[in-house]
Amino acid sequence: MTPPRFLADDMLARLARWLRGAGIDAAYAGRGEEDDAILRAARAGGRVVLTRDLRFPGGPRERLVVESTDLDEQLVEVFRRYPGFDPLERPFSRCMECNGEVRAEEDPGDRPPGTDGPFTRCADCGRLFWEGTHVERIRARLARASRRAREELEEEARGEPPPIGRSEYDSFLKEILPLLGLSWRAYRRVRLGQRTRLRRRMREAGFRTLDAYAARLRSDPAERHALRAALNVTVSRFFRDRGLWLRLPEILFPELVRLAAAGPVRAWSLGCASGEEPFTLRMVWLDSPSRATPLDLLASDISEACLRRAARAVYPESAVHNAPESYLARRFSRDGAEWRLVRDIADSVRFETFDWGSEAWPGPFHLVLARNGIFTYPDEAGRRRAIGKVRGALVPGGYLWIGGNETLPLSDVKWEVAAPGLFRAAQPRASKDA
Incomplete structure (x- = not known):
């Protein structure tokens, strides 16, 4: 079933832009337009209004009410309404900026230096397009939404x-x-x-x-x-907070080597999702002057499905788009629309199932990475418990790295700030002899 021509109100301008990426004619009514004016314009142009307003005027055939505020969910809602529609059949056939038709162009005179074709141009605004890494990210997002819409419809048909x-x-x-x-x-x-x-x-x-x-x-x-x-949140990517990752060889790794003395550095990625974080740590370590010291790397997650994906070590474009080009070239290979991590990196991390609610925690470690997990999703009591457990899993003076938008809960443990989100457990002061 082919979607109709849409006219999006002010609340769904972003959705309209992404629908254009799927080849759907999705115009935008403009900021501040009244509902009645939008409805008149839709009727005059033979369009269906896209809105989140349940009270939007007009009949049920004249509007499509989208419930979610999340873009991915919005795409699924639209794709569910039109079974059989494939957003990748004619992607980018409309301009994502103005909704004009996009046409192929052989050798544009205004092509930027160093760009390769194929080229297309919007017939309305004149914008020139060519494929880059962003194209794969857009395709992947549309494909995920289409797949989820199809799965939901199939589940309904089975009586689920x-x-x-x-x-x-x-x-x-x-x-x-x-x-x-x-x-x-x-x-x-x-x-x-x-x-x-x-x-x-x-x-x-x-x-x-x-x-x-x-x-x-x-x-x-x-x-x-x-x-x-x-319900475990498993969103992750390589080189998340890339700036800090690239500073670790200077500000953290020498300290870890010092803490380890003559032994290996022991690190734990707690809540590792599909392995993006521990694999990033391994790659950065191997490129640093500290690589002469062995790095014993444990990664854990409550989700066995995540750990199976980590063992496979194949990732979509969205998981690697933060990775520097040098790492993509040396540590990954293309596998269709995905990226496959080289085997020596994939085999260098030990994965285990672990629930942060457990009484027994592993350790001791010189570094615990607990980013965007145990200090975000548990309730306050759970976060306070977690900080005590993390401290118990660290050697004296060990380091904790949390997410950029996270804060440590109040506790009796003293922490020194080494960098944004990076903390060192303060060592107890030695008592003076009486």
Whole structure:
């Protein structure tokens, strides 16, 4: 089914731009236009209004109400409405800037130096386009949304739990997250992947409704653990916070070597997702003057699916777009639309399943990487517990690296700031002899 021609209101300008990338005619009404004026323009142009406003005027055939505020979810919502539509059949056939038709151009005289074809040009605004790494990222995002839309429709056809609406999802999480030791504040932004995983977990546990599943969770600790693992946030990428990664050989690695004395440096990536973080650490270490000292690298995650992906070590374009070109050239190879990590790096990290709620933590380590995980998603009590556990997993004077938007919870442990997000556990002062 082919999507109609759309006219997006002020709330969905970004969605319209991405739909153009999928070859869909998606015009933008402009900032501040009144609803009645948008509806008149849509009727005159034979378009369907794209809006998030449930009270938008007009009949149901004249508007498509998109529920989510998240772009990926919005794309899925649109693609679900038009089964069989393939966003990669005619991608970039419309200008993502102005919605004009894009046409091939053989050898444009205004091509920037050093650029290669094929070239296309917008017939309306005259903008010249050529393929770059951003094109692969756009294709990958559209492909993911299309795949998820197709999977949801197939699940519905099999009689599996229906998609969960945003308000239902929010109400469910507000009640259940405290039982899991997780923070609603961290999960308040609806994520498509989490809703999909919640539906999958409900199916595995034999439930079709949120109310029935919530009743099970209130009485079953094992199911609470299973859901916490299912809701685990696994978004990561190579060289996240790239600037600090590239400074580590100067500001951190020599200190780790000093702490290790004659032995290997021991590091732990806690909440490693699909391995992007520990593999980045290994690559940067091998390129540093500290590489003569062995690096014993443990990586763990609660999700066994994530660890299987880490073992495969094949990644989409979105996971590597922060990586410097020199690392892509030396440490990866192209595998279709994906990137395959070289085997010697992939085999150099030890992966284990680990739940941060466990009583027994491994250690001691000279460095713990706990970024964008245990200091974001647990509730306040869980974060305070985590900081004590991390300190216990470090050698005296060991280092902790957290996410750029995270802060350490209040605790009795003293920390010295080594760099933004990088902390050194203060060593206790030696007592003077009486």
